[in-house]
Amino acid sequence: MDTKWKNKIKIISWLVLFAFGVSGVISALINENDYYQRSYFKTSQFQVELDNLTKYIHAFEISYQSKEEMKEAITVSEDEIENQRYQYGNLTDQIRDIELQYQSRIDEAKANKNQNIADIYIRERDQKIEEISKNFESDENIKKSIIEEKEENIEEYFKELEIYRDEYENYQEAFVYYLKNIETGQIYTNLSTKDRKLVDQNINEENMYYIQSYPTKKQGYLEMKEEPVVNGYEDFIELPRTNSNALYEGKIGVSKDAPHTNRIMLDYHSYDNQRIVFWIYTIAGIMALGASVIIGKRIGIIPKIAPSEWQSKYNRIPFDAALLLQVIFVITSIALIDNVSYIYFNIDLDDILINLLFLTLFIGLTMIQAIYLYTRIKMMPNEKGVWQNTIIGRVLKGIRNFFVSLVNTFRNVFLNRRVGTQVFLILTIVFLFGILTALIFIDEDFLAFYIPAILIIGVPLFILIIKRTGYFNQILSNAAALAKGEFKPDLTIIGKSVFAKLAGDINQMKYGVKTSQNAQAKSERLKTELITNVSHDLRTPLTSIITYSELLKNPELSEDERNAYIEIIDRKSKRLKVLIDDLFEASKMASGAIELTKAKVDIVQLLQQSLAEYNETMEDSQVQFRVSNPDTPVYAYVDGQKLWRVFDNIIGNIIKYSLDNTRAYIQVQEENHQVRITFKNISKYELSEDIDELFERFKRGDESRHTDGSGLGLAIAKSIIDLHEGTLDIDVDGDLFKVTVILGLLDN
Structure with a gap:
C-alpha cells in the first residue's frame, strides 16, 4: 500500500513540475512582444495608446464640428427625396397599406360598440393619408422630414461622442503634444502656448518620460488616419471631413507631471515589475520543464500516467469524440496557462496555488489522452470501421439511411x-x-x-x-x-383496378401451387424410382461378384471353371465401375462442379471419330446408319472430350435400343450461325409418352432393364450440352425416337 501511495505522489509531483514548466514556456511565447522590450514605451501596448491619442486628437480637434455647425451643414439630395417618397411604394400602395392597417382596429372598435375609439382610429388614418399625399404633391414636406431625421441622428451621435471625451481627457493628462499641419500651418497642442521655443522648453527629457518627435527617420511625418470614434452613423449623417492626406510635424511626450493614478502611468510604473516577474517565471518554467523531462525519462513516467491496460477502454470512445475531447483539454489548458501567468505578473499569491492545481489536472488529462490518442492513431490503419463508428459517421449514416428509406418508400409508393x-x-x-x-x-x-x-x-x-x-x-x-394450403373458390375479378389484378394474380398463383404440388408428387415418385433403380443396378453385378467369389474359394474347382468364374467377376466388376463412374459424372454435371476445356473443334470430324469407335459394333448390329454432313468443316468453340461423350452416349443408345433391320439417321446442318446435329432411330421398346422422364437418372427405354446401359447416358449428355449453353431436345412419334443437339458456331 505504501508503495502505491509513493508512486501516486511521484506522479502528482512530476505533473505539478511539468505543468509549471509548460506554463512558463508558453507564457514566454505569448508575451514575448511586450516583455522582451527594456522600456514600456517600446511595447506594442504603448503603441496602441499612442495611436488612440492621435485618433482622439483628430476627432476632437482637427475634424471636430459643433452640433450646431453639423446641423447647419445638413443637405438633402434629390435621390434622398425620391428614396424617402417611394420607400414604401407608390401613393396608391401606401394609402392601401394604411387603410388595411387601421381597418381591423376600426372594425373591432365598432364591434365592441365603442364609437369614440373608432373615430380616433379614423382620424389617425386620415391624418397619415393626408401626410402621405402631401409628400407626393411637394418636395418640401419630404425635405423637412429628412432634415428632422438627420438632426435626431446628430443628437444621438453627440451623445455617444461625449462618452469618449472622458477617455480623451485621460490621455491629455498623461500626454503633452504639439503638432503642426505642414501644409496649412495649423497648430494643435494641449500646451498653454504655441511658441515653438517655449514648447521645446516644456517638451524635453527633463520634463518627459518619453518624447516622440516628427518627422522620424523610420516613418517620416505623422499621418493621422481619418477614423471615426463613433461608428454606425456614416450612413445617416455627414460626418466632418478633412484632408486625410495631411501630414504633421511636432512632438508627443509623456509628462512626468502626469497623475500617478492615470491609467497610462499605472501601466508604465507596473511594467518593470511585471517584466522582472516575467523573466523569473520564464526561466523557472524552462528549468522546471527541463527537469521534468529528465526525471520523467528516469522514472518512466509515460507508462505510469497512461497504463497500457486502459488503452482498450479508451478505444471504445468514438474517435471524433476523443479528438474533440483532446481539443477541449488543450484549449482549457492554454486558457489556464494564460490565467496563471496573469496571476504571477500581478503577484496574486492567494490564487496561484488553486490555479496551478487546476492547470496540473488539465495538463495531466491532456497528456494522458494525447498518449492514448497517439497510440490509437498508429493502430488505425489496421483497424476496420473506425470512421463508421464515429459519432459523425453514425449521424451521417443515420441521415443517409433515413433519406434512402424515404426515397425507397416514395419509390415503392x-x-x-x-x-x-x-x-x-x-x-x-x-x-x-x-x-x-x-x-x-x-x-x-x-x-x-x-x-x-x-x-x-x-x-x-x-x-x-x-x-x-x-x-x-x-x-x-x-x-x-x-398460404395454409387451403384452396378456396376463385376470387371474383371486378373491374380493372389494381385490386382486380391482384385477385387475378392470386387465382393464378393458386393454380401454380396446384401445379407445383403435382410436380412435387411426380418428383417424389421419380426419386423413389431412382433409389429403386440405383439399388437394383448396383446390387445385380455386386451380387454376382460376391457369389462367384465364394465359388472360387472351393479348392476342388477345375481350372476351366475357375477361369470362367474369374471372367464373370471381371465383367461384372467392369459393369459396376461403369455404373459408379456414370453416377459420379452425372452428379458432377448436375452440381456444376465440372470445368470445360474449350477449343476450336470441327464438329463433323468429331462426329466421324465417335462413329469410328463403333465400327465393329455397327457392322455386327442389324441397324443401318445413314450419315449426312457438310463437305466443309463446321467449327465450334467447345470441349471436344465432353462433346465426344455426348455423341458416344447417343450413338450407343441407338445401337442398344434400335429395332433390328431398321435404319438410323444422323445429320449435321448449319443454320442461323448454329450447328444442328440430328439423331433418329426406331425404338425396339415402347417409349414413354412423358419425354422429360427419359432425361431422369437411371431411366431407360427398356423398362425390364435387361440391357447393359446405366440409364444415365441422356442425363449426362443433356448436362454437357447445357454447360455449353446449347440445347438437347427429344421428340417421340410412336416408335420414332429423335434427338436434336444445337450448338453455337465459332465466330469467324
Whole structure:
C-alpha cells in the first residue's frame, strides 16, 4: 500500500513540475512582444495608446464640428427625396397599406360598440393619408422630414461622442503634444502656448518620460488616419471631413507631471515589475520543464500516467469524440496557462496555488489522452470501421439511411403509378377537407364550400373506400387460406383496378401451387424410382461378384471353371465401375462442379471419330446408319472430350435400343450461325409418352432393364450440352425416337 501511495505522489509531483514548466514556456511565447522590450514605451501596448491619442486628437480637434455647425451643414439630395417618397411604394400602395392597417382596429372598435375609439382610429388614418399625399404633391414636406431625421441622428451621435471625451481627457493628462499641419500651418497642442521655443522648453527629457518627435527617420511625418470614434452613423449623417492626406510635424511626450493614478502611468510604473516577474517565471518554467523531462525519462513516467491496460477502454470512445475531447483539454489548458501567468505578473499569491492545481489536472488529462490518442492513431490503419463508428459517421449514416428509406418508400409508393397516384389524390383530398373543416371554425362562410364538397366528393369517395376495403379484405382472406394450403373458390375479378389484378394474380398463383404440388408428387415418385433403380443396378453385378467369389474359394474347382468364374467377376466388376463412374459424372454435371476445356473443334470430324469407335459394333448390329454432313468443316468453340461423350452416349443408345433391320439417321446442318446435329432411330421398346422422364437418372427405354446401359447416358449428355449453353431436345412419334443437339458456331 505504501508503495502505491509513493508512486501516486511521484506522479502528482512530476505533473505539478511539468505543468509549471509548460506554463512558463508558453507564457514566454505569448508575451514575448511586450516583455522582451527594456522600456514600456517600446511595447506594442504603448503603441496602441499612442495611436488612440492621435485618433482622439483628430476627432476632437482637427475634424471636430459643433452640433450646431453639423446641423447647419445638413443637405438633402434629390435621390434622398425620391428614396424617402417611394420607400414604401407608390401613393396608391401606401394609402392601401394604411387603410388595411387601421381597418381591423376600426372594425373591432365598432364591434365592441365603442364609437369614440373608432373615430380616433379614423382620424389617425386620415391624418397619415393626408401626410402621405402631401409628400407626393411637394418636395418640401419630404425635405423637412429628412432634415428632422438627420438632426435626431446628430443628437444621438453627440451623445455617444461625449462618452469618449472622458477617455480623451485621460490621455491629455498623461500626454503633452504639439503638432503642426505642414501644409496649412495649423497648430494643435494641449500646451498653454504655441511658441515653438517655449514648447521645446516644456517638451524635453527633463520634463518627459518619453518624447516622440516628427518627422522620424523610420516613418517620416505623422499621418493621422481619418477614423471615426463613433461608428454606425456614416450612413445617416455627414460626418466632418478633412484632408486625410495631411501630414504633421511636432512632438508627443509623456509628462512626468502626469497623475500617478492615470491609467497610462499605472501601466508604465507596473511594467518593470511585471517584466522582472516575467523573466523569473520564464526561466523557472524552462528549468522546471527541463527537469521534468529528465526525471520523467528516469522514472518512466509515460507508462505510469497512461497504463497500457486502459488503452482498450479508451478505444471504445468514438474517435471524433476523443479528438474533440483532446481539443477541449488543450484549449482549457492554454486558457489556464494564460490565467496563471496573469496571476504571477500581478503577484496574486492567494490564487496561484488553486490555479496551478487546476492547470496540473488539465495538463495531466491532456497528456494522458494525447498518449492514448497517439497510440490509437498508429493502430488505425489496421483497424476496420473506425470512421463508421464515429459519432459523425453514425449521424451521417443515420441521415443517409433515413433519406434512402424515404426515397425507397416514395419509390415503392409509385412502383405502381396508378396506385401511387390514387393514394396521393385520396390523401390530398382528405387533407384539404381537414383544412376546410378547420376554416369553418374561423369563418362560417366556408360552409358554403364545405357542404357541396362533402356531397359531391366526400360521400362518393367514402363509399368507394368502403367498397375497396371490403374487396381487399376478401383478397387477404383468400391469400391467407392459400398460404395454409387451403384452396378456396376463385376470387371474383371486378373491374380493372389494381385490386382486380391482384385477385387475378392470386387465382393464378393458386393454380401454380396446384401445379407445383403435382410436380412435387411426380418428383417424389421419380426419386423413389431412382433409389429403386440405383439399388437394383448396383446390387445385380455386386451380387454376382460376391457369389462367384465364394465359388472360387472351393479348392476342388477345375481350372476351366475357375477361369470362367474369374471372367464373370471381371465383367461384372467392369459393369459396376461403369455404373459408379456414370453416377459420379452425372452428379458432377448436375452440381456444376465440372470445368470445360474449350477449343476450336470441327464438329463433323468429331462426329466421324465417335462413329469410328463403333465400327465393329455397327457392322455386327442389324441397324443401318445413314450419315449426312457438310463437305466443309463446321467449327465450334467447345470441349471436344465432353462433346465426344455426348455423341458416344447417343450413338450407343441407338445401337442398344434400335429395332433390328431398321435404319438410323444422323445429320449435321448449319443454320442461323448454329450447328444442328440430328439423331433418329426406331425404338425396339415402347417409349414413354412423358419425354422429360427419359432425361431422369437411371431411366431407360427398356423398362425390364435387361440391357447393359446405366440409364444415365441422356442425363449426362443433356448436362454437357447445357454447360455449353446449347440445347438437347427429344421428340417421340410412336416408335420414332429423335434427338436434336444445337450448338453455337465459332465466330469467324
